[in-house]
Amino acid sequence: MTANEVTPTPIAPRSIGTSLLRRDGVEKVTGEATYAVEHPVTGPDGQPPLHAWLVTSTVARGRVVTVDATAALAHPGVVSVIDHTNAPRLADTSDAELAILQDDAIAFRGQIVAVVLAGTSESAREGAALVRVEQEAEPHEAVFDEDSPTYAPEQVNGGSETDTLDGDPDEALARALVTVDATYTTPHEFNSPMEPHAATALWDGERLTLHDSTQGPRPVRGTLGPMLGLAEEQVRVLAPYVGGGFGSKGLPHAPEVAVALAAMTVPGQPVRLAVTRQQMFALTGYRTATRSHVRFGAHPDGRIEALRHDTVSQTSRIKEFAEQAAVPARVMYAAPHRATTHRVAELDVAVPSWMRAPGEMPGMFAHEVAMDELALHTGLDPVELRVRNEPEVDPDTGNPWGNRRLVECLRSGAERFGWAERPTGPRATVDGEWWVGTGVAASTYPMLWMPGNVARVRSLDGGRYGVAIAATDIGTGARTVLTQIAADALACPPDAIDLDMADSDLPFGSVAGGSSGTTSWGTAIVAAAQQFRADHGDHPDPGVETTAASGQYAAMDGHALHSFGAVFCEARVHRYTGEVRVPRLLGVYSVGRVVNPRTARSQLLGGLVMGLSAALFEDGWRDPRTGHTVTQDLATYHVAAHADVKEIDAHWLDDVDELSTPMGSRGIGEIGIVGTAAAVANATYHATGVRVRGLPLTADHFLE
Amino acid sequence: MDAEITLTVDGQRRTVTVDTRTTLLDALRERLGVTNPKKGCDHGQCGSCTVLLDGRRHLTCLALAVAHDGAEVTTAGGLSGPDGALHPVQQAFLEHDGCQCGYCTPGQVCSAVGVLDEIRQGHASHVSEDLEAEPGLTDEEVRERMSGNLCRCGAYAGILAAVKQAGEQAGEQAGQEGAA
Ligand code: FES
Ligand code: FES
Numbered sequence: 084m085t086a087n088e089v090t091p092t093p094i095a096p097r098s099i100g101t102s103l104l105r106r107d108g109v110e111k112v113t114g115e116a117t118y119a120v121e122h123p124v125t126g127p128d129g130q131p132p133l134h135a136w137l138v139t140s141t142v143a144r145g146r147v148v149t150v151d152a153t154a155a156l157a158h159p160g161v162v163s164v165i166d167h168t169n170a171p172r173l174a175d176t177s178d179a180e181l182a183i184l185q186d187d188a189i190a191f192r193g194q195i196v197a198v199v200l201a202g203t204s205e206s207a208r209e210g211a212a213l214v215r216v217e218q219e220a221e222p223h224e225a226v227f228d229e230d231s232p233t234y235a236p237e238q239v240n241g242g243s244e245t246d247t248l249d250g251d252p253d254e255a256l257a258r259a260l261v262t263v264d265a266t267y268t269t270p271h272e273f274n275s276p277m278e279p280h281a282a283t284a285l286w287d288g289e290r291l292t293l294h295d296s297t298q299g300p301r302p303v304r305g306t307l308g309p310m311l312g313l314a315e316e317q318v319r320v321l322a323p324y325v326g327g328g329f330g331s332k333g334l335p336h337a338p339e340v341a342v343a344l345a346a347m348t349v350p351g352q353p354v355r356l357a358v359t360r361q362q363m364f365a366l367t368g369y370r371t372a373t374r375s376h377v378r379f380g381a382h383p384d385g386r387i388e389a390l391r392h393d394t395v396s397q398t399s400r401i402k403e404f405a406e407q408a409a410v411p412a413r414v415m416y417a418a419p420h421r422a423t424t425h426r427v428a429e430l431d432v433a434v435p436s437w438m439r440a441p442g443e444m445p446g447m448f449a450h451e452v453a454m455d456e457l458a459l460h461t462g463l464d465p466v467e468l469r470v471r472n473e474p475e476v477d478p479d480t481g482n483p484w485g486n487r488r489l490v491e492c493l494r495s496g497a498e499r500f501g502w503a504e505r506p507t508g509p510r511a512t513v514d515g516e517w518w519v520g521t522g523v524a525a526s527t528y529p530m531l532w533m534p535g536n537v538a539r540v541r542s543l544d545g546g547r548y549g550v551a552i553a554a555t556d557i558g559t560g561a562r563t564v565l566t567q568i569a570a571d572a573l574a575c576p577p578d579a580i581d582l583d584m585a586d587s588d589l590p591f592g593s594v595a596g597g598s599s600g601t602t603s604w605g606t607a608i609v610a611a612a613q614q615f616r617a618d619h620g621d622h623p624d625p626g627v628e629t630t631a632a633s634g635q636y637a638a639m640d641g642h643a644l645h646s647f648g649a650v651f652c653e654a655r656v657h658r659y660t661g662e663v664r665v666p667r668l669l670g671v672y673s674v675g676r677v678v679n680p681r682t683a684r685s686q687l688l689g690g691l692v693m694g695l696s697a698a699l700f701e702d703g704w705r706d707p708r709t710g711h712t713v714t715q716d717l718a719t720y721h722v723a724a725h726a727d728v729k730e731i732d733a734h735w736l737d738d739v740d741e742l743s744t745p746m747g748s749r750g751i752g753e754i755g756i757v758g759t760a761a762a763v764a765n766a767t768y769h770a771t772g773v774r775v776r777g778l779p780l781t782a783d784h785f786l787e
Numbered sequence: 788m789d790a791e792i793t794l795t796v797d798g799q800r801r802t803v804t805v806d807t808r809t810t811l812l813d814a815l816r817e818r819l820g821v822t823n824p825k826k827g828c829d830h831g832q833c834g835s836c837t838v839l840l841d842g843r844r845h846l847t848c849l850a851l852a853v854a855h856d857g858a859e860v861t862t863a864g865g866l867s868g869p870d871g872a873l874h875p876v877q878q879a880f881l882e883h884d885g886c887q888c889g890y891c892t893p894g895q896v897c898s899a900v901g902v903l904d905e906i907r908q909g910h911a912s913h914v915s916e917d918l919e920a921e922p923g924l925t926d927e928e929v930r931e932r933m934s935g936n937l938c939r940c941g942a943y944a945g946i947l948a949a950v951k952q953a954g955e956q957a958g959e960q961a962g963q964e965g966a967a
Contacts, residue, residue, distance in 0.1 A: 111889030114823025121822035326890025558888025692941025
């Protein structure tokens, strides 16, 4: 049965705009919230779960010659060892990242080559250590550098064009009076959600039930079903609580296939798999390193005449992922002559994937540091330079802007931050042993709306309403804001809403990714609520219901719908050690109407913190011999800790975007990370006069 | 090798058979079904598994269960009253939105209770200027002392506000009781 498609109309905000407490806050502060391997799942006859442990490859490319499980099977508690010779066959092996244990091929170091099942996690871990995997190494290429051969992908992540060209940028660059020509790099970065990827799977012979740590129960079902040779309905994915994801849990990865295959070998017995923190660095996606060559040709008054952003990143030989780092350069500033290109180096490495603001985050680091250099070359204030390059229409499509308010974000941020007091030149302020400086960068993220969402509204007893959609709350506050949206769409208090989500048996919900969740699910909920009222009136009998599919509300065709922001930073760089500290960080955003100021603030601050973390610390070091990530834990892959975050604040403009959603809102999950690292880098330049063009901003850069 | 130990978990005496390799964290989560403390790294690097162990904050992934026979464990679940009333620290986390995904949160909450207690007892920290003086409930002190608990969602601003609010409330209360 397909639901009727309904395109909603704008709703009047009542609960929207108020700071309703996080609906699942009590469960979270007490620890009662249950994550993927915490559900007390038992088999039909009460069987307790088995524990699975992954065994991974140690060569970068080659073959599994033999998997010798003798010692492992002799270990008390070990039940079985599954490898490519005895694993259930997949019906579809076209996705080589996911088609594990099907043949003897090894495509990168850290790939799953066996799974141990045991009665306890201690036995499973020891069993995994006892499995002897004989591997035959083959020649491989695992190093990404300036010499890596590259190719042009057919398109880049998000479906954008690989290359764009307007006018004659090379000719215009050659005759420009002021130029910037530099290369900017970002390292391999790892999402590292606090809850490691994990799942509990139960195969009862008919149906696979997966308690998964995922950003999209329906997308996981849609991927796993056909791979396992099952109808989609035979797979049920539940994700009531997800301990963060930031993109790494947006697409299913190999561990989900491993736990499903393992469960299918033991019908009626649940299987738990918690990927270790170390294994995550190879198995659950990461942001590829990027190298962006940015060129600006400008007039002495700062107006950009020509720009080029040519970016290179790495991908895995078995599955292409092309980080769209040059895409934001297509919309940021006016310039009649412009070119953007993406190339990827295909290597025998783990498969890169989504990490918070793929494309925008590394691309805007390059672009916005380059803008700081242009400000210096033209003698303009960095805020003023950006204002002078404000495009009247979207330079990429020529479409009018839906709601571009970058200049207001810059001006409002400058005011709040006290930008005017800043000395113009670099290396102008010393405070004791510290150089002090300030920096600014712009931020942007597109409005994304996912088609296909469906919601169901049902009237319950006592004037309550049940609202259902297979959405997920990975910490964003979706459970809270969708309740508010449903309440306003039905013109009832939020307490009258019973929201059912995070279960793939519910009507289709798209992935919590690309800052599209609230936009897409919310639009579907409003559509269903309005259709419900049309069908059943204001005083419905208990039990009546309406299911509606969301039509496209967003006016994407004919308008350029994007969010914008401005990030201001104060940095201190120690004169003798080079240590960088960030005493102040401020973001001001234009994101449409904010549905819940409390949870929105947390989202934006969380993005700023992750951007700060990337600026100061995050760096995945690879062993050049194997491509193995050496910094594969939280002691060596540093992320921002509490003491690294000082005064930090996020504000937003009073905004209503009726072109994007019936709520007047746009997504806010990623924009906080975009531009942040550039603002920090620009502040360190202002402090020290040392221009760092590669992340992270480690102390060695600033030592003379 | 198996061993039997007894723990008091959130006020309840529980006897449990563990492998001698079992960590206190896995004894709680996998053997007793107490999943309030979370596992973020299993290596003592993130703080998600923090509980109050015999009254002090402790990483349970770095503790072997057999070494803690007879111990008293309080998880975030045991901090709230039997009627479900939240502990002032939990209430403050809720109000200041000191959590997003919630996975680091039970550890943050237990750590915060421990931190406030350590400050009350006069323990110095890395940022205490004067090791002999009473440490204050300053932003600097709280940030430093809470830095063993990573939050990838970046909820630090809310956590700071929550810990300070709970600490100030407790201080006022102690002041009132002292005056009475
Ligand atoms: S799980 Fe114990 S510190 Fe991370
Ligand atoms: S709330 Fe998600 S890691 Fe802290």
